[in-house]
Amino acid sequence: MPKHEGVSLSVIKRLPRYYRFLGDLLEKGVTRISSRELAQLMRLTASQIRQDLNCFGGFGQQGYGYNVAALHKEIGNILGLNNNYTIILLGAGNLGRAIAKHMDFEARGLHLIGIFDNNPTVVGQQIKGLTVANSTYLEDFCRERKPKAAILCIPKEAAHETVERLMSAGVKCFWNFSHYDLSLAFEDAVVENVHLGDSLMTLCYQINEYYSDGEEK
Template sequence: MSKNDSISMSVIRRLPRYYRFLTELDEQGVDRISSNKLAEIMNVTASQVRQDLNCFGGFGQQGYGYSVGQLKDEIKGILGLNNGYKAILIGVGNFGSALANHLSFEKLGFELVACFDNDKRKVGQTVGEMVIRHDDELEDYCSGNQVDTAILCIPKENVEAILDKLYSLGIRSFWNFSHYDISTRYSDTVVENVHLSDRLMTLCYRMNHN
């Protein structure tokens, strides 16, 4: 087991927040920050900040704190945001179109290279700067182009068939908005599930108990 394998997901899920806040501080011209101030921004304890960052080497200096620019770049490297992973999007409905048009993939470590849909009325139209392709073109496209991950914006009942095809084409990484449990079907995949309804219900709970 490598050192990174032993790092908890709770720490890993805080890294994007560190990166986002540090980017904002860097853009504001802030040169350095203490663990106490960073903890205040992150809404955690200073001890938690030090523990989190020590998982990856520490980066701080006694009596100085953290160099904002250096720490931002270190976390950017840890997250792999310079890798430019190639992503395809499956399902160009309202939500898929919104992602393709408005999400800054390049800043988040990915390049969106193609979009697919099974609705022939959408094929040939453009989303962002890409022409929408039919799902039938998936095999030809993936055979001739590098594809590292697939973004699934399709109904749960439509996932299984398209998932089997993507898996057979060698794709093992998914950003999944479909509510289909990919990892139970293919245990060797890397999946980030997004359940917007769960988040909204959590908000409802917090409002109800505030």
């Protein structure tokens, strides 16, 4: 049984932000903080913070507040950031390449061990110390190295077939940048989506609302 069954995904999705703020506090040398102060900093209510953290047992002490280092470490544990889960990248185009270079995987509990592409001009290139392999070797690689997750930076058209191959090869968890709703076709896949196109349209909506209130800005 998963360890935190019953905790809603909306609570989970707030944990990385707590982790980030607590990390900043640690860097500034802050050792303890009350839920009221933390709430002010993060623009939440103290009761929401207490509620969120109570889902995992609660870490505060009445009259003392939270020990910043302990809470930071504990949230890191809940998020599983110490497990060094292996992950591979599918698609070494502009976006995939940037994700590989830009992200600090190790700081987020992951370890990038392979990069695949089917474009012959890209295969063989070095990215972050890894040689881009031809996608035809995907199954062999998965059999040997058993990666736990895959990053999908591939076109929508290629996504279904690629996910099918990955699932058959034992990879069930996906960081999905392709504009393909893979959880519709693969019900038992574990998916975290980053739909940049959707996000950009949401931005466009907000710009449009901002500039359509009649005022010259």
